[in-house]
Amino acid sequence: MKARLIAGAAGLAVAAVALTGCSADGAGTASTSPSATATAAASRIDPFAGMPKVASFELTSTDIATGKQMPTPQRSGLFGIPDGKDRSPELSWSGAPDDTKSFVVTMFDGDAATGSGFWHWAVKDIPATTTSLPTGAGVPNSSTLPAGAVQLPGDAGSARYIGGAPPAGDIAHHYYVTVWALDTDKVDVPDTTSVALLSNTMSSHVLGRATLVPVATTKS
Amino acid sequence: MTGNNPFARLPEVPSFTLTSSTVTDGQPLPIAQLSGAFGVPGGQDISPELTWTGAPEGTKSYAVTMYDPDAPTGSGFWHWAVANIPASVTSLPEGAGDDTGSGIPAGAFQLPGDARAARFIGGAPPAGHGEHRYFITVHALDIEDIGVPADGTPAFLGFNMASHILGRATIVPTAEITA
Numbered sequence: 001m002k003a004r005l006i007a008g009a010a011g012l013a014v015a016a017v018a019l020t021g022c023s024a025d026g027a028g029t030a031s032t033s034p035s036a037t038a039t040a041a042a043s044r045i046d047p048f049a050g051m052p053k054v055a056s057f058e059l060t061s062t063d064i065a066t067g068k069q070m071p072t073p074q075r076s077g078l079f080g081i082p083d084g085k086d087r088s089p090e091l092s093w094s095g096a097p098d099d100t101k102s103f104v105v106t107m108f109d110g111d112a113a114t115g116s117g118f119w120h121w122a123v124k125d126i127p128a129t130t131t132s133l134p135t136g137a138g139v140p141n142s143s144t145l146p147a148g149a150v151q152l153p154g155d156a157g158s159a160r161y162i163g164g165a166p167p168a169g170d171i172a173h174h175y176y177v178t179v180w181a182l183d184t185d186k187v188d189v190p191d192t193t194s195v196a197l198l199s200n201t202m203s204s205h206v207l208g209r210a211t212l213v214p215v216a217t218t219k220s
Numbered sequence: 221m222t223g224n225n226p227f228a229r230l231p232e233v234p235s236f237t238l239t240s241s242t243v244t245d246g247q248p249l250p251i252a253q254l255s256g257a258f259g260v261p262g263g264q265d266i267s268p269e270l271t272w273t274g275a276p277e278g279t280k281s282y283a284v285t286m287y288d289p290d291a292p293t294g295s296g297f298w299h300w301a302v303a304n305i306p307a308s309v310t311s312l313p314e315g316a317g318d319d320t321g322s323g324i325p326a327g328a329f330q331l332p333g334d335a336r337a338a339r340f341i342g343g344a345p346p347a348g349h350g351e352h353r354y355f356i357t358v359h360a361l362d363i364e365d366i367g368v369p370a371d372g373t374p375a376f377l378g379f380n381m382a383s384h385i386l387g388r389a390t391i392v393p394t395a396e397i398t399a
Contacts, residue, residue: 044228047294050349108294113229114378115287116295155375176294194373196334199293203346 043110043174045117051199052206057096059179059210063089063135070175070214076163079156081218088121088138088161093131093179097207100128100181104202106195109164111173119154119195120175121161124187124202137161150191152198159191169220174213181208224289226296226355230378231385236275238358238389242268242314249354249393255342257335260397267300267317267340268356272310275360276386279307283359283366283381285374288343290352298333298374299354300340303366316340331372338370348399353392360387 063071075084091105103126112118121138123145130146137144138151138161145151151159166173182205189201243249254263270284282305291297300317305328316323317340321330330338345352361384368377 045224045295049224050290050292051294052292106294111229112375112379113382114375115226115230115285116289116298116375116378118375118379119295155373157369157371157373157376192336194334194336196291196293196295196297197336199295200291200297200334200346203292 043117043176045110047108047110047117047176047178048209051203054206055097055208057093057181057208057210059091059093059212061089061091061177061212064177064212064214066213068214070164070216074163074214075216076165078162079165081163081165084163084165086161086163087136088133089177090135091133091177091179093210096128096179096181096210099183100207101185102126102128102182102187103130104180104182104187104198105133106176106178106180106199107161108176108178108195109166109173110176111166111171113167113170114155116196120156120164121154122152122195122198124150124152124189124198125185152191152193152195154195164214164216166216166218168218170218172215172217174215176211176213178209178211180206183207224296226287226289227388230382233385234276234387236272236358236360236387236389238270238272238356238391240268240270240356240391243356243391243393245391245393247393249343249395253342253393254395255344257337257341258344260342260344263342263344265340265342266315267312267323269314270312270356270358272358272389275307275358275389278362279360279386280364281305281307281361281366282309283361283377284312285355285357285359285377286340287355287357287374288345288352289355290345290350292346292349293334295375299335299343301331301333301374301377302328303331303368303377304328304364306364329370331368331370331374331377333374343393343395345395345397347397349397351394351396353394355390355392357388357390359385360389362386
């Protein structure tokens with residue numbers, strides 16, 4: 001699994017290098033200031049477009065903030081970002097709907113040039129009693145995730161947190177870090193399922209969600 | 221035709237001609253192209269016939285994908301992805317995307333989509349969720365091998381393709397299941 005991820009990461013890094021050389025075809029022509037206020041509508045893909053409209057609740061982090069540059073440890077060394085540690089951010093939430101029975105936590109890049117964004121992280125079946133995750137909870141086979149919680153493989157194919165890794169010179173990427181409050185104890189999908197299928201399955205069980213949207217750019 | 225544009229972050233490139241004897245742009249998918257695997261009555265998960273012409277000079281391979289940007293997932297839904305189709309190929313027969321890839325040309329392969337099956341999965345919009353669009357796209361690429369592992373995600377394929385796309389031809393049939 002590790003070897004496969006590394007091989008995949010190497011492939012992406014090569015592609016990223018190639019991308020920086022073709023800004024004339026649109027990959028790098030649009031500009032979004034990293035200091036601009038980030039909103040849910042700021043990325044090229046609105047990740048909530050097809051999802052139910054639900055109540056929000058409070059989400060804070062000691063590592064990341066909406067509209068602020070993602071710190072280096074939360075970026076991806078595996079995908080070639082210097083000093084990136086692929087370390088998931090600390091998250092604390094409160095005020096979720098009373099009937100919440102479990103949480104799902106995801107991170108999605110709505111600006112990745114893939115046609116479908118890029119899933120960086122997904123954790124399902126977090127018990128309703130949990131209201132925080134420590135920094136680095138998203139390592140493989142994590143011991144700091146609550147009992148019962150399961151990480152699913154994201155678009156890099158590995159069941160762990162993958163940090164932000166926008167191609168050098170590309171526009172600012174928006175990373176939607178979302179806590180989903182669900183009305184069910186478990187989302188009944190296999191541990192190897194795609195995050196899209198997780199989302200599709202849980203979409204009728206969402207009571208609320210809370211989101212932080214840090215941004216990231218990589219200098220060319 | 222509202223919602224996300226799957227090509228918003230991809231290079232603008234010339235189009236070429238894509239036709240199908242199975243599906244029609246702007247028209248509902250035939251029942252055989254809906255998904256029995258995902259519980260649509262009568263759905264058979266049979267991939268559509270596709271024929272293309274006029275791809276840009278310099279095309280060295282093609283990829284074929286089907287993507288639903290309207291799925292309630294946050295990231296749409298990849299129904300089909302075929303990589304490394306040789307440049308000499310200009311059509312896929314109906315049903316090419318079955319379990320064994322019986323109609324997939326030599327050298328090409330199917331990637332697992334969001335259902336994690338390396339085959340065509342038909343349209344399956346949730347009942348009452350409105351009309352979904354299915355972008356069936358032939359991507360003309362300037363490279364023979366797009367460099368994705370056999371179990372790579374279509375998003376990974378999409379990322380690798382972004383810097384190699386010479387042209388793109390798309391047919392967008394629809395599907396809706398009333399509540």
